[in-house]
Amino acid sequence: MHVLGSTDDLGPVGHLGAYRARDGSPGEEVGLDLGGPHAALVVGKRGFGKSYTLGVLAEELARTDGVAPVVVDPMGTFVTLADSPESVPARVVEPRVRADALDPQAWCSLLGLDATSAVGALVWRAACETTTLDEMVSFVGDGDAPDAVRMAAENHLRLAESWGVFDAGSPDLSGSEATILDCSGLDDAAMNAVCLGVAEACYRGRLDGSTARQPWLLVDEAHVFFEGVAASALARVLTRGRAPGVSLVCATQRPGALPPVAVSQSDLVVMHRLTGRADLRAFRETRPTYVGDDVETRMPERPGDALVVDDATEGVHAIRIRERLTPHGGDSPRVATPDDTPDGDDDCGDEGDGEVSSGGVRGGPTEGSDESKG
Numbered sequence: 398m399h400v401l402g403s404t405d406d407l408g409p410v411g412h413l414g415a416y417r418a419r420d421g422s423p424g425e426e427v428g429l430d431l432g433g434p435h436a437a438l439v440v441g442k443r444g445f446g447k448s449y450t451l452g453v454l455a456e457e458l459a460r461t462d463g464v465a466p467v468v469v470d471p472m473g474t475f476v477t478l479a480d481s482p483e484s485v486p487a488r489v490v491e492p493r494v495r496a497d498a499l500d501p502q503a504w505c506s507l508l509g510l511d512a513t514s515a516v517g518a519l520v521w522r523a524a525c526e527t528t529t530l531d532e533m534v535s536f537v538g539d540g541d542a543p544d545a546v547r548m549a550a551e552n553h554l555r556l557a558e559s560w561g562v563f564d565a566g567s568p569d570l571s572g573s574e575a576t577i578l579d580c581s582g583l584d585d586a587a588m589n590a591v592c593l594g595v596a597e598a599c600y601r602g603r604l605d606g607s608t609a610r611q612p613w614l615l616v617d618e619a620h621v622f623f624e625g626v627a628a629s630a631l632a633r634v635l636t637r638g639r640a641p642g643v644s645l646v647c648a649t650q651r652p653g654a655l656p657p658v659a660v661s662q663s664d665l666v667v668m669h670r671l672t673g674r675a676d677l678r679a680f681r682e683t684r685p686t687y688v689g690d691d692v693e694t695r696m697p698e699r700p701g702d703a704l705v706v707d708d709a710t711e712g713v714h715a716i717r718i719r720e721r722l723t724p725h726g727g728d729s730p731r732v733a734t735p736d737d738t739p740d741g742d743d744d745c746g747d748e749g750d751g752e753v754s755s756g757g758v759r760g761g762p763t764e765g766s767d768e769s770k771g
Contacts, residue, residue, distance in 0.1 A: 398426040401707045401714065402665055408432015409464075411457025414718040417702060427716050429454070429665075430709070431461050434611060434639045436662050438655075439648040440676070441669025446701045448474050449725055450667055450718050451615055451648045458613050459485045459575035465610040466575040467599065469592050471618045473581030477726040484722050486574035492583065493567040494594030496530040499626075506626045507590055508553040515542065519550045530554065530563040560587035570598060571608045589625035592616065596630035596645075603641035611642040619647035620654040628656070635662040653679040664708040670697050687711040 400410050409431045416424035439454075441447040451468075455478055458466035468475050478487040501524040502512060510517035519542050523533040537550045557563065560583065570576055578595065580588045595614065602608030614634065616622060622631060634645045635658055647659060653675030660666070660679060671677055688706055695715070697703055705714045 398428045399714075400428045400430055401705055402435055402709050403430035403433070404709055409461045411454065411461060412719055413453065413457070414703075414716045417715045417717050423717055427705075427714065429457070431458065431464060434642045434644045435646075435665055436635050436638065436644070437646040437665040437667065438652070438660060438663040439646065439667045439669075440652045440671060440680075441650060441703075442671055442673070442676075443650050444700060445669040445697070446703070446718060447648050447650060447669050448617060449701070449721065450669070450703065451475075451617055451646065452478065452721055452723070452725060453718055454646060455487070455575050455577075455615055456485050456722050458615075459487050459573075462573065463610055464613055465571045465573065465599075465608065466613045466615065467570050467595060468575060468577045468615045469580065469588075469595060469617065469622070470577050471580050471583075471588055471621060473579055474617060474726045475577050476579055477724040478575055478577055479723075481723045487577060487723075488572075488574055489577045489579050490568045492562055492578040492580050492588075492591040493564040494562055494591050495528075495565055495567050496533060496563045497524075497528040498567075498594035498597050499524065499590065501525055503593060503626050503629075507586060508557065510553065515546045516549045516553070519546055520553065523550070523554075529565050530558055534558070557590075560584075560590070562587050562591050567594070567598075570595065570612070571602060571610055573610065585621055585625060589622055589627045592622045592625075592627035593630045596627065596634055599643050600630070600634055600638065600641065603643055611644065613644040613646065615646045615648070617648045619649045619659070620651045623647075623655050623659060632656070632658055635659065652676045655679065657682070666706040668697070668704045668706070669700075669702070672696075688713055 400406065410428035411431045413427050413429045415426050418424045439447055439450050452475060455466055455468055455475060458464050476489045478485055479489050499507065501521040504520055504524045505512040505517045508520060510520055512518065512521055519537055519540065523536040527533045527536050534551060534554050537547055537554060540547060578591060580591060599612035599614055622628065631645065634643050638645060649655060652660065653673060695704060701718050703716055703718060705716055707714060
């Protein structure tokens with residue numbers, strides 16, 4: 398097995414897939430180094446396997462000793478990881494975060510407040526002086542600010558309270574099984590609060606020694622979080638996570654919406670098919686010097702095929718992602734036709750929007766590859 402992400406054979410390795418031979422058949426198996434921290438990016442347009450690949454990584458991490466994988470799941474796509482506990486140890490938990498995981502500036506940004514305004518300054522003080530959301534509300538209500546200011550600040554905090562994500566008893570994220578935070582019922586602001594808190598917990602846990610296992614934070618639809626209050630925490634893990642041993646894997650169909658640091662700091666980039674000009678430009682402007690100008694002409698055409706830019710080996714590898722061990726939850730529903738049986742015996746909708754399904758690969762022309770290994 399050829400290992401990406403490392404130049405030696407030390408440490409655990411996760412099975413990622415196989416090289417694509419020139420005739421489209423599978424070649425040598427390909428693994429991913431899981432023994433050290435990585436910053437990785439998984440990109441691709443809708444229907445070409447981006448979320449499927451993130452699920453494969455989560456499966457391999459869940460079966461690896463010494464790591465603590467956490468998945469921030471905005472769409473409920475990864476809850477199926479917990480469907481096969483005998484093969485993939487995983488659990489789905491309610492997204493919860495401690496209020497004091499957010500600093501005062503984050504609280505003001507989360508609530509859309511100017512920190513220099515009277516209301517923003519009051520919320521800032523509440524975040525500084527307390528540790529729970531209930532305490533913040535009480536601090537505001539008992540303060541000596543004008544009634545209008547106190548009422549406005551309390552209304553903003555009550556809105557955050559209505560999201561139901563702030564809890565002093567937030568889940569332990571340091572376990573060996575994959576922890577899936579199902580955020581599908583949350584709006585963008587609430588999801589950002591959760592992601593920020595989780596990223597901070599992973600980073601601080603390694604700095605203060607309270608987390609023995611190396612955290613791996615997997616974030617789907619990453620553009621949603623880089624556009625919100627979670628951006629600073631994710632950027633910190635990208636730029637400073639290697640030393641304490643914190644890994645971050647971001648997946649998005651809109652790499653052009655990510656800040657340049659998200660691409661430039663990634664030592665592994667898994668590219669499924671991209672066609673958007675802004676998305677291709679984002680990669681073109683930040684690609685390493687060892688990546689040639691012909692990457693766009695080598696872009697994968699089938700769902701499940703990928704180009705992997707590996708900084709450790711300074712190479713570009715054409716691979717085929719392996720099949721999932723657990724059901725894939727990312728298929729799109731399809732409209733029933735008169736030929737569909739009412740009892741659901743037909744395998745309707747397996748092809749979804751073109752994603753790789755748990756039963757195989759759907760659609761797309763066969764692609765050859767000059768850079769593959771046979």
